[in-house]
Amino acid sequence: MDEKRRRFEAQVMPHLDAAFRFARWLSRSPGDADDIVQDAVLRAYRGFNALRGSDAKGWLLAIVRNCHATSVSQLRRRALVPLPEEHDVRDGHVLVADTGDPQHESILADEARTLDELIAALPQDYREVLILREIEELDYREIAGVVNVPIGTVMSRLSRARAALKKHWHLRASGDTHGTS
Amino acid sequence: MAHPDSQRLEAYFDNEISAPDAADIDLHVEQCAECRTQLQDLVRLRAALRQDLGHYQVPQAMRTRLARALDQESGTDSRRPSRVPFWAGAFGGACATAMVAVIAFVIFFPPPGNALVDQLVDAHLRSLMPDHLIDVESTDKHTVKPWFAGHADVSPAVGDFEQQGYRLMGGRADYVDRQRAAVIVYQHGAHLINVFSWADDRRGLPRSLTRNGYQLVFWRSGDLDYCAISDTAPDELQRLIGLLQALGELRGINPGVNRNPPG
Numbered sequence: 001m002d003e004k005r006r007r008f009e010a011q012v013m014p015h016l017d018a019a020f021r022f023a024r025w026l027s028r029s030p031g032d033a034d035d036i037v038q039d040a041v042l043r044a045y046r047g048f049n050a051l052r053g054s055d056a057k058g059w060l061l062a063i064v065r066n067c068h069a070t071s072v073s074q075l076r077r078r079a080l081v082p083l084p085e086e087h088d089v090r091d092g093h094v095l096v097a098d099t100g101d102p103q104h105e106s107i108l109a110d111e112a113r114t115l116d117e118l119i120a121a122l123p124q125d126y127r128e129v130l131i132l133r134e135i136e137e138l139d140y141r142e143i144a145g146v147v148n149v150p151i152g153t154v155m156s157r158l159s160r161a162r163a164a165l166k167k168h169w170h171l172r173a174s175g176d177t178h179g180t181s
Numbered sequence: 182m183a184h185p186d187s188q189r190l191e192a193y194f195d196n197e198i199s200a201p202d203a204a205d206i207d208l209h210v211e212q213c214a215e216c217r218t219q220l221q222d223l224v225r226l227r228a229a230l231r232q233d234l235g236h237y238q239v240p241q242a243m244r245t246r247l248a249r250a251l252d253q254e255s256g257t258d259s260r261r262p263s264r265v266p267f268w269a270g271a272f273g274g275a276c277a278t279a280m281v282a283v284i285a286f287v288i289f290f291p292p293p294g295n296a297l298v299d300q301l302v303d304a305h306l307r308s309l310m311p312d313h314l315i316d317v318e319s320t321d322k323h324t325v326k327p328w329f330a331g332h333a334d335v336s337p338a339v340g341d342f343e344q345q346g347y348r349l350m351g352g353r354a355d356y357v358d359r360q361r362a363a364v365i366v367y368q369h370g371a372h373l374i375n376v377f378s379w380a381d382d383r384r385g386l387p388r389s390l391t392r393n394g395y396q397l398v399f400w401r402s403g404d405l406d407y408c409a410i411s412d413t414a415p416d417e418l419q420r421l422i423g424l425l426q427a428l429g430e431l432r433g434i435n436p437g438v439n440r441n442p443p444g
């Protein structure tokens with residue numbers, strides 16, 4: 001393995017799960033996330049010599065975001081917008097383990113789907129900031145770098161996303177307090 | 182001080198404001214139930230998001246595909262400058278094989294303590310869900326400590342460090358390593374800290390680490406193993422641990438024995 005590849009494996013590949021999660025929440029589809037991440041990793045590798053400093057995670061996530069934007073605009077151009085259902089099962093991803101007590105599993109799956117749906121329903125501007133902060137643990141400055149907006153915009157989007165989510169989540173929690181134990 | 186607006190309170194929650202500003206809000210939050218509720222909501226929302234959405238991982242098939250794509254990419258890179266002699270290729274092949282063996286080893290034989298870490302992180306996240314945090318709610322160590330006698334298998338050092346900024350909130354029993362562990366809950370600013378303790382089984386503790394954004398710090402005191410877990414800053418977690426360790430030393434050689442210190 002050559003030197004560039006070795007450094008790439010050490011600096012960038014540890015953030016592959018983060019890239020996959022981010023792609024998944026941008027595209028709202030595991031099948032698309034595969035393509036986006038593959039595209040992003042290859043682009044990152046080709047441009048790896050340009051990476052300065054240590055923020056490989058933010059750098060990779062910014063590339064993921066660009067790849068997603070490209071794939072969206074391509075889809076639009078071709079007017080190829082697949083139905084969400086057939087999309088979700090296309091690659092045969094199993095997001096919920098199919099072992100164990102079926103009743104217990106179905107409760108968990110229902111919960112995840114509901115919070116999934118809440119996130120998916122947020123506009124992308126809000127969704128991406130929320131995911132980068134709460135799941136990927138980027139700080140405001142790093143998020144501003146990935147999304148390419150000023151820090152003040154990051155703060156207001158994050159705040160509005162949290163407020164919207166909290167409101168619906170409270171409604172859900174008050175209607176279903178028994179399923180969480 | 183007036184209520185901080187929600188963006189400012191969130192910046193405080195996200196550790197994005199200066200230390201003096203944070204100290205102002207610390208003081209305000211102490212006295213303002215409304216802001217405390219908002220902070221709790223933020224903590225719970227984050228915990229729920231991380232639990233429900235944070236676990237997606239790249240499927241193995243995809244990792245393999247990516248590695249192959251990168252092999253092709255780096256192949257075109259290395260072919261450009263010069264032809265690689267045969268022995269270097271053979272050596273590279275051997276390195277790749279060794280690499281695969283190492284990766285397979287790491288995947289199939291994870292380091293010990295992983296299961297313990299998973300249990301602790303799960304228990305911590307569960308505790309952040311509504312109504313799961315505390316079984317015995319009290320800021321009085323003389324209430325919390327005796328409660329463990331009937332509900333957990335061990336009796337850890339319990340102290341209230343409100344003066345130092347770590348407010349005792351109560352206790353809880355949780356299963357760790359197939360024992361009923363005693364959990365002490367502290368609040369530090371906007372952060373909750375769970376301190377787990379269970380009987381030491383001489384298997385050695387994992388090193389301190391970060392998992393899902395939560396710090397886990399392990400230590401041993403007397404015949405008990407402890408783990409403090411929180412999303413607070415590492416040095417702030419260390420400070421509480423220092424206080425707890427000092428308390429354990431005060432109680433003598435055998436802090437795990439179920440007896441209350443005088444005073």
